[in-house]
Amino acid sequence: MADLAAQGKEPEILFWVGCAGSFDARAQKVTVAFSKILNEVGIDFAILGKEESCTGDPARRAGNEFVFQMTALQNIETLKMYNVKKMVTTCPHCFNVIKNEYPPLGGNFEIMHHTQFLQSLIDEGRISLQGGGAFQGKKITYHDSCYIGRANGIYDAPRSVLEKLDNTLVEMERSKTNGLCCGAGGAQMFKENEPGDKRINIERTEEALETGAEIIAANCPFCITMMQDGIKAKDKQDSVMVYDLAELIVNNKGL
Numbered sequence: 001m002a003d004l005a006a007q008g009k010e011p012e013i014l015f016w017v018g019c020a021g022s023f024d025a026r027a028q029k030v031t032v033a034f035s036k037i038l039n040e041v042g043i044d045f046a047i048l049g050k051e052e053s054c055t056g057d058p059a060r061r062a063g064n065e066f067v068f069q070m071t072a073l074q075n076i077e078t079l080k081m082y083n084v085k086k087m088v089t090t091c092p093h094c095f096n097v098i099k100n101e102y103p104p105l106g107g108n109f110e111i112m113h114h115t116q117f118l119q120s121l122i123d124e125g126r127i128s129l130q131g132g133g134a135f136q137g138k139k140i141t142y143h144d145s146c147y148i149g150r151a152n153g154i155y156d157a158p159r160s161v162l163e164k165l166d167n168t169l170v171e172m173e174r175s176k177t178n179g180l181c182c183g184a185g186g187a188q189m190f191k192e193n194e195p196g197d198k199r200i201n202i203e204r205t206e207e208a209l210e211t212g213a214e215i216i217a218a219n220c221p222f223c224i225t226m227m228q229d230g231i232k233a234k235d236k237q238d239s240v241m242v243y244d245l246a247e248l249i250v251n252n253k254g255l
Contacts, residue, residue, distance in 0.1 A: 001082045002048045006071035011046040016098070016111070018091035019054050020221035022102040026228070027221035030090050031210025033246040034114055036255045041126045046218045051078050057097040062187040069105065070096075076107035087111040090246065092147035092220045099152070113148055115219045115245055119157040122164055127249065129164040132228075134251050136166045141213035143172070143204070143227060144179035145220035158219055161245050164254055180204050209240065216242045 004011060015038070020027035038045050056071035075170075079087075087109055089095050095113040102109065121127045140162060148154045155176045162169050174180045183200030193199065205227060208216050216231075218224050227242045243251075 001048050001084075002051065004046055010083060012044040013200055014079075014087045015045045015046055015047050015080075016087050016089040016091075017052060018089060018094045018095055018221070021090055022052070024225070026224060027090075030221065030224070030244040030246055033244065033250040033255075034090050034231075036250055037118070037121075037127070037246060040253070040255055041121055048082075055094045055097045057093045058187045058190060060097070060101070061185075062190075068089060072102060072105050072107065076102060076105060079107065079109060084109060088114055088117045090114045090219075090221070090244070091221070092145045092151075096147040096151050101107050113152075113154065113157075113219065115148065115158040115161060116154060118245060119160050119248065122161060125175060127253075129249065129252050130166075132232065135215070135248065138167050138215060139170050139213040140165070140167045140210065140215040141170050141172055141208050141211045142175070142215050142217045143182065143208065143223055144175055145218065145223045146179070146185050149179050150177060151222055158217070159247070162217055164249060167215075170213055172207045172211055174207060180207065182218075182220075182223040182226035184226045189222050189225075199230075200234055201226035201230040205234060209234065209236065213244070214240055215248075216240065217245060217248060218242060219245055 001014065017031055021031040053071055053075055055075065056068035059071065060068035092113060095111055096110045098109060133219065142158060142162060159169065180247050181200060182204055216227050218227060224242050224244060231240050231242060
């Protein structure tokens with residue numbers, strides 16, 4: 001954004017990468033995949049780079065309201081400085097907090113989650129998915145992330161994207177409004193296990209495996225981490241893969 005601003009230019013959209021998409025090795029693959037799609041369809045986009053800070057979501061969920069507000073206000077000022085109007089992000093946590101929790105602090109921005117954005121590109125004919133390929137005939141199950149699903153009511157967009165792939169979509173027993181958290185939400189990703197008989201991600205992974213799916217589709221960096229850990233705990237990493245929707249599209253198109 002800084003480079004474009006120096007040239008007096010503004011991008012079509014700002015890609016809000018997020019902490020996981022910037023620093024986590026697994027989530028970085030999703031960042032690259034989504035960027036490839038944006039480049040393929042000719043979307044003029046930019047990122048904040050080092051000027052992007054954490055949205056403050058984990059701090060608020062963990063109860064540190066002071067840190068949340070300080071972080072959020074800093075981000076809001078940066079976005080206003082660059083006259084940002086439209087954003088897209090691959091992280092449901094970033095999406096939810098910017099969409100629903102920044103406006104009371106003066107940050108009113110249009111933001112889409114990348115599953116919505118991908119659906120719009122498919123609907124407009126800018127992304128055409130082909131039959132056959134890596135996913136032909138394979139069973140895919142979709143895990144609803146909490147902040148895209150129950151928190152914001154977005155259920156059709158990700159499924160619409162998956163239906164365009166040449167595969168069989170099988171639903172878990174708990175899905176959509178009745179979906180089960182992967183176990184990372186509410187800042188649980190960053191704390192030790194509490195006493196109990198089973199981790200939530202193991203419970204969710206078992207539900208995914210019961211469908212007989214060979215691919216678990218997700219749309220959240222935290223969900224991907226938790227589901228992958230569950231697959232490894234069940235020693236199924238050689239037969240079941242966890243992918244973000246952007247990665248599925250990139251694999252389909254061979255980008």
